[in-house]
Amino acid sequence: MTTSPATVRDATVEVNDVSKWFGQKVAVSDVTCSFGPGLTGLLGPNGAGKTTLLRLICGLLAPSDGAVSILGSNPRRDHRVYGRMALVPEEDAVYGQLSARAFVTYAADLAGAPREGVDRAIETVDLGSAADRPIAGFSKGMRQRAKVAAALVTDPQVLILDEPLNGTDPVQRAHLIETFKRLAAGGKTVIVSSHVLAEVERMADRVIAIVDGRLAAAGGVHAIREAMADTPYRIRIDVDDPRGVAATLMSSESITSVTMSGNTLRIETSNLPDLGLRVPKVAKELGARLTAFEPEDESLESVFRYLVRRRK
Amino acid sequence: MRAFLSIIRVTLRQVIGGRRWIILGLVALLPAIVMWLSSANLSETNSIARYHDAPLVILFIIVLPLVALVLGSSALGDERRDGTLSFLLLRPIPRWTIVAAKFTASWLAATAISSVAGILASAALAARAGTWVTLVPTVVGVAVSAACYTAVFLVLGHITSRAVLVGLVYLFVWESGISFAAPALANVSLFRIGLTAYVGLVPAGTPGVAALDEVLGLLVPGAGGAVAKAVGISIVCIAIGAVLLKRMDATGE
16 A cells, blocks of 8 residues: 555545635645644645634534545534544633633543543643733733643543644743654644744654645655755846846756746845856946846745746 | 533623613513503502513513524624634534524523513512412413524624614514504414413413403414424524534634
């Protein structure tokens, strides 16, 4: 039996050809992937469709096409599976009038989990000193930790976390990452979404990258990094002789494309240092005045977009 | 049962938290104030009759529906607005349990506040006329109508974020307008269901009760029938709410 990088053999969460559209807008398009025990990072820029995909996995959204299963069950049809999974949503889905302890106790009661685990869950996220204060007065990071505690109290087999590190300070972040890693090492399926590559690198061995609702890349962190190493740099150059500069630069093998708009050139190159040396030299030779030389898209988003283009 | 009771407990804190209970509490004083002020110079018999033509009608047509509208529509509506609905939906409990617990909590709260209004009005009557004959029928009638209203407004609160506005239009156009103009429609008027329970329980010949027949139209007074209708409406609304929850897409926005 063979598996693609997006799927695993011992899957506890399976996403098969899933699409989701809201009216004319396609939020998730034909995604197939699976998750098994261990920590998997779901990586993508803001608006890529990560939250929609996680909500599809949890059954909060019905797929427009395709199918999802968690621990062998369709969560839209079998609510009992929620006793073995938990979601920490990105939004502030907390009861402000409750204390953290009451909130976590509420989660335990609703899941039929023992109340003995409440204190342990609160201590796990290091919220003990604030446990009896109303959540309404919490910082964003504390609310995040309260939500994580409410998820942990049910001892889920599958733990899904949507941008759980948002709003947390570096110490809290390190603590939470250690917690997620420990759970994963204990055999739980932990899925953590993030738009920050460095965060995912710190905790996940395996990454699913999603851009524009599509699966862009999947596999080990190192494989993703290698894929990204192929990404061309896009540079914007403002010069008063764009045609002459473009014609000269096009002879370089490292330049993959040049587009011109007025006095602006947009150049894609695989060798940024070489371009950085050549452009001023060419401008000087042509007597052209160079007013800007700026990387246009070093963001994670642009890297992902490249991955999507390459996939197509 | 543990999940059911937990949802009730948290929902009660939600629906009557903050300034909401103060505002609703002030509204609940209205029938007693009207009773006290309008019966200052009346005989005991006329005071009892006044209870039926002013405070009781205000209680059933204004106070109770408004209280039930605010509390019923917020039971699920607040969860949706605050983004906590997904917290409930991701639990290993049937959808109908969630809706039934939400209904029970908002019904208890609406009944409690509206009953206080009825008890205070009855106390004002007792102070004027020396009788508590209206007390139990009022509380029972309130509980019956509160069940009908909160069940309907619970579903409304889930369907639309403008539930209070839509509910007010319903109350003024349907309950206080069309249902009075067309007595044949009295069967589907929610406040009248509670009022039939009241008329069925209050002793025959109590001054002013006969005047309520005009309000009831073709409805037959009786507590048993009223309770049965309230139970039926509540079950249907809980079922509708459960189906809506099951089919909904929780986008988290």
